Amino acid sequence: MTEKAAVLVGRRLPDAVEQRLQRNYAPRFNSDDVVYSADQLVELADGATAIIPCHTERLSAQVIERLPDSVRAICSFSVGYDHIDLAAARARGIIVTNTPDVLSNATAEIAILLLLGAARRAHEGARMLRTDSWGEWSATGQLGIEVTGKRLGIIGMGRVGQVTARRARGFDMQIHYHNRRRIDVDLECGATFHADLATMLPVCDFLSIHCPATAETTGLLNAERIAQLPDGAVVINTARGAVVDDDALIAALTSGKLFAAGLDVFNGEPNIDPRYRELDNTFLLPHIGSATRETRDAMGFRALDNLDAIMAGREPRDRLA
Secondary structure, three states: OOOOOEEEEOOOOOHHHHHHHHHHOEEEOOOOOOOOOHHHHHHHOOOOOEEEOOOOOOEOHHHHHHOOOOOOEEEOOOOOOOOEOHHHHHHHOOEEEOOOOOOHHHHHHHHHHHHHHHHOOHHHHHHHHHOOOOOOOOOOOOOOOOOOOOEEEEEOOOHHHHHHHHHHHHHOOEEEEEOOOOOOHHHHOOOEEEOOHHHHHHHOOEEEEOOOOOOOOOOOEOHHHHHHOOOOEEEEEOOOHHHEOHHHHHHHHHHOOEEEEEEOOOOOOOOOOOHHHHOOOEEEOOOOOOOOHHHHHHHHHHHHHHHHHHHOOOOOOOEOO
């Protein structure tokens, strides 16, 4: 009988995914579901053929350089890959994959939830009920912003951005987008392309961020770009916290330049900037963009499909390096 390949699994995964892992491989599960340190990752990977990390495991250049020679693949349980140094992996001959496509619907749902929650002051309303501080009805109380018919700007018109645009059209929103390149006109569905972000920001009543975190996009939404948004705009982020300059966003929310923000991702999460919690005009979620049963299963199966291909000597579908 052929010995099963050892696979280091960074975090607890859905039951169906772990069961498939056990059938085909010799998994090293993280039964305590803790975030492994760099030293733990290197030590636990000894003799393993592959690693299945989540976005919480930081596979920096220094960690990858220290990985044992047995590691042939890193099949990430995520669509984002800013936690993996791709150049270092290439230098070591380690194949890296991610899990695109399967989480687009779930993440777009959260983007729309954040958009509505921020615009309609859902955080404040929920707090009033939970603290029994709901007073008499007022014609001028809890006034938010109507979403229907407004202008939505999307930064990053990839899979999630496109689905978000389709969902937003249900509110008759006018869609504008900025991307590295214009997408196929059939996929635009009437959206307006802006090659320069500076031309899009002034027409955004709502701005939704969907680009990956890279060296080029880190701090993309800074004070200068926020100043280009219309007064009273709403910012939504389901991409990565690194794309936003926290100081600039918090200053704009505090001054009233922005009406509100809906955020699912943060710098340094779970240790987010505490100032966000103090603001009434923030609608905050704990990085749950892909958190549906269907999506998390699909992400795990996609990661294993990539691993299966690598082990069989085939080109994996979602190769990054």
